[in-house]
Amino acid sequence: MRDLKAPRTEIEWSRRAIINVVGVLAAHAESLTLVGAHAVLLRTMDLDVPRMPTGDGDLGVTPGLVGDVPSIEALLAEAGYEHRTTARPGLWGRESYDEPDGTRAFREKIDLLAPHGLSGTASRTRRGVPALQPAHGKLAVGNALGLELAAFNRSPLTITDLADARLSARVNVAEVPALILAKGSKIGERLRAPRTGQVRDKDLGDLWRLMAVADPVDTARVIAEFADHAEVGADVRQSIEWTAGVLRDRVNVERAKSTFDTFVDPAEMDHVFELWRDTLTDCVVVPCPDERRG
Structure with missing residues (x-):
């Protein structure tokens, strides 16, 4: 389809990037999981609230499901993608252009994150993926704490291009429990270490969206299955603790409210966050889920 309508907004470009990269990496399709803002949007479509803008497409990569060939680095390079930076692995871009200040930017932006x-790697400060580097290069994929559950708690969906509905792709998408921990971890880590990135009101709004569509106890049961997992249990427990900490800070709750302005009753947002705060706090102190409500 060479006559596809061109994306115009950041969210349209990032959705196009996701669909294109899923096609480019078709040989490793089983290892890919859509995470980030587009996954949040897909899992919360029934909420009658505004869609939040985003410029990045985020794809989780499960190293154990990636074959040694073909090389992720080679596949993306052959398709015209290049590293947006060499300072952090996993950041790819295509359709480059110059900003008014002369800096180089990309319309298609994708983050590959294990x-x-x-x-x-045992280090929480190193962003590389040693498990993939011998076959795929040091910069092909980065890593992030909080995506562990997404490697297991996911299901396939067809995602449609936002600029031209004729274009689509089938990909595993993280489910709500996994997305809550991913979003809560991202916020929690950045609050504790600002050098890792800025916490945006939008991220806090996304966390509320996810919590508004899910039952806290049922979701906690899913999370609990992996709290003692041999490979990812320690990171899952850290994600629970960080997410609970985010909800205990009233400043974060107020920032989340600001993203929806008059579209959502602030009292309803308080109610949702309070339910989740209590459930996740219990998970930090005692094994979750909280069976007292069962």
Whole structure:
């Protein structure tokens, strides 16, 4: 389809990037999981609230499901993608252009991220993926703590291009429990170590979206299955603790409210966050789920 409508907004470009990269990496399809803002959007479509803008497409990569060939680095390079930076692995771009200040930017932006607990590194500050580097290069995929559950708690969906509905792709998408830990970990880590990135009000709004569509106790049961997992249990427990900490800070709750302005009753947002705060706090102190409500 050479006459596809061109994306115009950041969210349209990032959805196009996801669909294109899923096609480019078809040989490793089973290892890919859609995470990040587009996964949140897909899993919360029934909420009658505004869609939040995003410029990046995030794909989780499970190292144990990636074959040695073909090389991820080679596949992306052959398709015209290049490293947006050499300072951090996993950041790829295509359709480059110059910003008014002369800096180089990309319309298609994709982040390839392996779960930290499956990446082959014990360090929480190193962003590389030793498990993939021999076959795929040092910069092909990065790692992030909080994506561990997404390697297991996922299911396939057909995702449709936002600029031209004729274009689509089938990909595993992280489910709500996995996305809650991923989003909560991202926020929690950045609050504790600002050098890792800025916490945006949008991220806090996304966390509320996810919590608004899920039952806390049922979701906690799913999370609990992996809290003592041999490979990822320690990181899952850290994610629970960070997410609970985010909800205990009233400043974060107020920032989440600001993302929806008059579209959502602030009292309803307080109610959802309070339910989740209590459930996740219990998970930090005692093994979850909280069976007292069962």
